[in-house]
């Protein structure tokens with residue numbers, strides 16, 4: 001690998017030369033904090049991302065988790081809820097309204113909570129690993 005390729009592969013679009021102690025991406029992701037400093041808030045509301053960190057001024061324009069959080073939430077929450085539904089049907093066989101009253105709110109609450117956590121974790125991992133879309137080199 002040439003020195004030019006080394007330079008391009010380690011250069012992050014959000015690298016402004018600021019030095020911060022490394023933070024645990026899972027901890028800051030679940031807390032919804034900045035992936036660089038760990039202090040400023042990442043989210044503006046439930047799931048929308050703020051334009052930049054209020055503590056270290058990191059531009060969050062790089063943050064694009066795409067469909068990743070939704071895929072994890074669908075698979076994990078779906079596995080938990082369907083497992084509980086099957087277990088309840090086999091052991092108790094309650095009427096259908098019991099499923100609606102119990103599992104509709106459970107599904108919504110688990111999905112919203114884990115979607116926020118997943119999005120925070122994936123953005124923190126994206127920052128830590130300098131992940132970005134592939135680009136064709138101009139060389």
Ligand SMILES: [Zn+2]
Pocket residue numbers: 034035036037038039040053054055056057058
């Ligand atoms: Zn920050």
